[in-house]
Each structure stands twice: as C-alpha cells, then as structure tokens.
Amino acid sequence: xxxxxxxxxxxxxxxAVDATDEAGWTALMFASHNGNxxxxxxxxxxxxxxxxxxxxxxxxxxxxxxxxxxxxVRDxxxxxxNVNYAKADGWxxxxxxxxxxxxxxxxxxxxxxxxxxxxxxQGFTALMVAAxxxxxxxxxxxxx
Numbered sequence: 001x002x003x004x005x006x007x008x009x010x011x012x013x014x015x016a017v018d019a020t021d022e023a024g025w026t027a028l029m030f031a032s033h034n035g036n037x038x039x040x041x042x043x044x045x046x047x048x049x050x051x052x053x054x055x056x057x058x059x060x061x062x063x064x065x066x067x068x069x070x071x072x073v074r075d076x077x078x079x080x081x082n083v084n085y086a087k088a089d090g091w092x093x094x095x096x097x098x099x100x101x102x103x104x105x106x107x108x109x110x111x112x113x114x115x116x117x118x119x120x121x122q123g124f125t126a127l128m129v130a131a132x133x134x135x136x137x138x139x140x141x142x143x144x
Contacts, residue, residue, distance in 0.1 A: 004038040007031075017048045024054030032060035032076065035069035040076070050081035057087035065093040065109070068102035073109075083112045090120030098126045098142070101135035106142065116142055 007027065011017065018026050028048040031039040040060075044050065053059050061081040064072040073093075077083065086092045094114045097105040106126075110116070119125055130138035 004036070004042065007039045007042055011042060011046045017043060017046045018052055020052075020054070023056070026052055026054075026060070028052075028060045029054060029058070029063055032069065032072050033063035033067060035064070035067060035072055037069070037071045037075070040064075040072045044075055044079040048079075050076045050079045051085060053085075053087075059085055059093075061085070061093045062087075062091075062096050065102065065105050066096035066100055068097075068100060068105055070102075070104050070108065073105050077108065077112045083109055083114045084118065086118065086120075090118070092118055092126075094118070094126040095120060095129050098130035098135060098138045099133050101130075101133065101138055103135070103137040103141055106130075106138045110141065 020026055026048065028040060028043045028050065031043060050060055061073065061076045064076060084092055094106065094109050097109060116126065127139055127142045130142060
C-alpha cells in the first residue's frame, strides 16, 4: 500500500524480502504495480529478486511497464531485471509498455537492450501491439 516506513521497519526486523502471497506476488511486485518508488527501491536494496515470477508468470518489471512507472522501471533495470523475460504467452515488459502507450518506458527498455523482434504467441511484435492500440509515439520509437 505504499507505506514506506512500514516496509522499512519490516525489512529492518528481518522480514523475508521475497515472501509471496497465495498468488505468488512479492512486495516488490505490489510496489512496482502501484508505482511506489520508495518501497520498490528499499526492497531492491534489501535484495529483492527483480526476476521472481508469480503464479501467472508476471515479474515486477511487467507491472511497472504496464502502468508507466518510469522510476520504478529504472530501479528494476539497475537491479538486474531481465528486460527480455517473457511469460508463457510470449509477452515481455515491452509489450505491456507499448499496449498502454508509455513511450518513455519504451525508450528506457530499448536503451536496456530489449528485443524489438520478439513475438508473442499470436505472432505479434511490440510494434504491432503499439499500432493496434493506437500508440503512435511508441511505434515511432520502435522503428527509429
């Protein structure tokens, strides 16, 4: 819920940084989904695994990209998040950023080495997804 002081106190008390709920969500996934920069940063500094996937195959980077949380995306990438990790359906963080029109996130993913040729299971590339959802700026950034 973005309660940074609570997160910090729990970490200081020795809470398991990668503990999961019944759906496999970690605190880092919640912080990334909600754009809680301070919490995400503290969790990463405490050793949270940015590449841990939940029961649906999502990782924290996907949530941050889907919701356009640029600073969280940057922290995750600095902490070693796999920019090309794909769920079982072939979707990567880039697909989620393109689907939702987060062009600044797209640019950071490109700089981090995101594959522009990856295809999801239906054969679509991130460029096709950007075009499908009408996100011209994302599409243009992908073809530069």
